[in-house]
Amino acid sequence: MERVIEFLINHYLLSLAFVVVTYLLIQDLFETALKKYNTISPLLAVAKMNEMKTVVVDVRDQTEFASGHIQEAIHLPLDKFDNELKKIEAYKKDPVLVICQNGTRAISAGKLLTKAGFEQVFVISGGMESWQTDYKLPIKKSKKTFA
Structure with a gap:
């Protein structure tokens, strides 16, 4: 036990880093276990949209949505x-x-939706960047432009 205490004293920064990383890992495990929404890839989102009635909620600001x-x-x-x-x-x-x-904003919205009583909430991982860049899926552009 004396050697452990000696190690902790001599390597206090390493010990502190270990405690912080352990805390963050435990916090992430609890958050993952307790979240009530699911994460879904853009490809699986398209499959879900094709097989059943789904609602797509876009939480970006007006200019991003119009683009x-x-x-x-x-x-x-x-x-x-x-x-x-x-x-x-x-x-x-x-x-x-x-x-x-x-x-990132979709995660916050997912939490708010589950809190509001929505039963099947899916956050599309990677957002519109992944939708357009990685998977090259179709989008619709608004004719209005906003300043």
């Missing part, structure tokens, strides 16, 4: 998400696919 979005996607910007949530209340039992530019 190109998934056909029939409902635009609910994340900064107005709570106020606009009533637009999709009727789809609580249907699969809801959430997408943003690169996948």
Whole structure:
């Protein structure tokens, strides 16, 4: 036991780094186990859209949405998400696919949707960047331009 204490004292930065990394790994494990939404690739999202009635929610801002979005996607910007949530209340039992530019905002929206009582929430991994660049899937561009 004395050698362990001696090691910790002599290598306090290494010991601190070990504690921080361990804490972050445990936190990630708990977050993954407790999340109520699923992550889905763009290819699997297309398959899901083809096989059943799904709702696509795009949480990007107006200019990003206008530059190109998934056909029939409902635009609910994340900064107005709570106020606009009533637009999709009727789809609580249907699969809801959430997408943003690169996948980070969609995670926040996925958490909000599950908290609001949506039963089947899927976050599209990689967002529109992956949709367009990696998988070369089709998009629809809005005719309006916004400043």
